[in-house]
Amino acid sequence: MDKGRRICMGMAWQSGTQRIGCSQAQKRRYSPGVQRVFPYISAMVNNGSLSYDHERDGRPTELGGCTAIVRNLHYDTFLVIRYVKRHLTIMMDIDGKHEWRDCIEVPGVRLPRGYYFGTSSITGDLSDNHDVISLKLFELTVERTPEEEKLHRDVFLPSVDNMKLPEMTAPLPPLSGLALFLIVFFSLVFSVFAIVIGIILYNKWQEQSRKRFY
Numbered sequence: 001m002d003k004g005r006r007i008c009m010g011m012a013w014q015s016g017t018q019r020i021g022c023s024q025a026q027k028r029r030y031s032p033g034v035q036r037v038f039p040y041i042s043a044m045v046n047n048g049s050l051s052y053d054h055e056r057d058g059r060p061t062e063l064g065g066c067t068a069i070v071r072n073l074h075y076d077t078f079l080v081i082r083y084v085k086r087h088l089t090i091m092m093d094i095d096g097k098h099e100w101r102d103c104i105e106v107p108g109v110r111l112p113r114g115y116y117f118g119t120s121s122i123t124g125d126l127s128d129n130h131d132v133i134s135l136k137l138f139e140l141t142v143e144r145t146p147e148e149e150k151l152h153r154d155v156f157l158p159s160v161d162n163m164k165l166p167e168m169t170a171p172l173p174p175l176s177g178l179a180l181f182l183i184v185f186f187s188l189v190f191s192v193f194a195i196v197i198g199i200i201l202y203n204k205w206q207e208q209s210r211k212r213f214y
Contacts, residue, residue, distance in 0.1 A: 036067075037067045041065055041066055045109060045160050048157075064104040068094055069094065086107065087106075088106045107161070108161025108162060110158065110159045113153075117135065
């Protein structure tokens with residue numbers, strides 16, 4: 001999920017852009033010195049202040065992950081991402097048995113409404129070829145109490161309970177017309193006042209200079 005534009009291809013992982021939302025990465029490269037079997041699925045939540053660390057396979061910002069051997073298979077593989085009541089679950093069907101296996105389960109994930117879904121890729125050190133056949137989205141019907149509904153509406157930035165994300169610097173609000181007028185007015189008054197003071201001091205300096213010569 002991403003807060004960016006609906007048409008925003010290739011930006012989640014390929015560039016250094018700090019995305020805002022919940023991302024799921026499927027890493028397919030080997031990292032020397034790391035005890036991890038690839039391909040590997042991982043998840044992260046970003047409020048716009050984090051960057052995915054490719055050199056360390058996203059470990060500093062990883063919420064969880066699992067190994068997914070999906071290379072050179074002769075059948076389709078499936079991945080399901082489920083988000084219900086601040087509970088993020090990722091399951092996979094990669095054995096050709098039509099059975100879901102747990103991969104990631106993270107409670108306390110807070111995701112705002114109005115975000116978009118997208119896919120992107122980066123090859124890393126190794127070149128790989130995988131096809132995304134389809135991406136199906138479903139809106140689940142969930143019963144919420146009035147308190148839960150209010151808390152759900154009040155989420156404006158992605159976050160995870162018990163996980164401190166660096167605060168993103170909020171842009172300064174634009175100046176109103178009145179504020180802009182007052183700034184310009186007092187700037188002009190100060191400029192005129194400074195010019196008058198300068199003229200007075202200059203005239204006094206000239207008078208003292210004339211007295212000194214006579």
